[in-house]
Amino acid sequence: MCFVNTPDIKASAPPPVPSRSDENVAAAQEDARRRAAASGGRRATILTGGLGDPSFGQSVSRTTLGGAV
Numbered sequence: 001m002c003f004v005n006t007p008d009i010k011a012s013a014p015p016p017v018p019s020r021s022d023e024n025v026a027a028a029q030e031d032a033r034r035r036a037a038a039s040g041g042r043r044a045t046i047l048t049g050g051l052g053d054p055s056f057g058q059s060v061s062r063t064t065l066g067g068a069v
Contacts, residue, residue, distance in 0.1 A: 018025050 020026075
């Protein structure tokens with residue numbers, strides 16, 4: 001084990017918390033909302049899941065070779 005004397009360091013006071021009415025906070029919230037709306041990208045245009053369209057081929061009637069129509 002290491003026994004080292006460390007000097008007592010006093011922590012400085014934290015900076016004041018910005019209010020919700022501050023213009024920088026409002027601008028940051030608007031920027032975050034705009035980025036979230038624009039971040040849909042390609043995922044927003046894909047209408048099926050990872051396995052594809054689950055209803056594909058269900059409306060097709062298949063017949064066997066030589067079978068009745």
